[in-house]
Amino acid sequence: GENVEQHPSTLSVQEGDSAVIKCTYSDSASNYFPWYKQELGKRPQLIIDIRSNVGEKKDQRIAVTLNKTAKHFSLHITETQPEDSAVYFCAASGYAAGGFKTIFGAGTRLFVKA
Amino acid sequence: NAGVTQTPKFQVLKTGQSMTLQCAQDMNHEYMSWYRQDPGMGLRLIHYSVGAGITDQGEVPNGYNVSRSTTEDFPLRLLSAAPSQTSVYFCASSYSRDWTYNEQFFGPGTRLTVL
Numbered sequence: 001g002e003n004v005e006q007h008p009s010t011l012s013v014q015e016g017d018s019a020v021i022k023c024t025y026s027d028s029a030s031n032y033f034p035w036y037k038q039e040l041g042k043r044p045q046l047i048i049d050i051r052s053n054v055g056e057k058k059d060q061r062i063a064v065t066l067n068k069t070a071k072h073f074s075l076h077i078t079e080t081q082p083e084d085s086a087v088y089f090c091a092a093s094g095y096a097a098g099g100f101k102t103i104f105g106a107g108t109r110l111f112v113k114a
Numbered sequence: 115n116a117g118v119t120q121t122p123k124f125q126v127l128k129t130g131q132s133m134t135l136q137c138a139q140d141m142n143h144e145y146m147s148w149y150r151q152d153p154g155m156g157l158r159l160i161h162y163s164v165g166a167g168i169t170d171q172g173e174v175p176n177g178y179n180v181s182r183s184t185t186e187d188f189p190l191r192l193l194s195a196a197p198s199q200t201s202v203y204f205c206a207s208s209y210s211r212d213w214t215y216n217e218q219f220f221g222p223g224t225r226l227t228v229l
Contacts, residue, residue, distance in 0.1 A: 007156070017182070100170070101172060102215070104157040
């Protein structure tokens, strides 16, 4: 079935450094790739997304890149701040024989040390 | 707008009991879904719906039923609760037209414990 692998599971960086989280997906029908941030005890919230017809998207300190051929996409956070500490989930959405589904990665717990 | 609401926030069940988790949204979204979140496993799709009267299975549908009689409501029923169903359950909705995907808005979650 469809699968999304996310690495690393835990990431610790110093404040001001960059953080990179990588995901791979298996379903070639996937065409929408969102990233969600979940703070402790809260609901997931979208921080950035990218569609399959775009290779890169940036929003202030956050950027996402997509390589459709390799089925890879990555989240880049620059100039990290303590409030960036959270769990980040990637996801892949598409319509295929399996239905109209979004499959999430297992998550990356990011720690930003002040 | 209240967004996506879920009730209850917390629930404790005994093995074999049944219950319904409620989910409602006031954004007129066509697409609604239920996820369970377990430590180290991310969010796993249980069931989803692309509109009133239409539902389909996700990754982990066994032990759960759903129905979608209105655009606003998407309840999740646990038929006979098992300890393996102890989890945090999130409902989500998104605008979806012509099979395009968009941001999912999540409810606050229901923390379920099955003894």
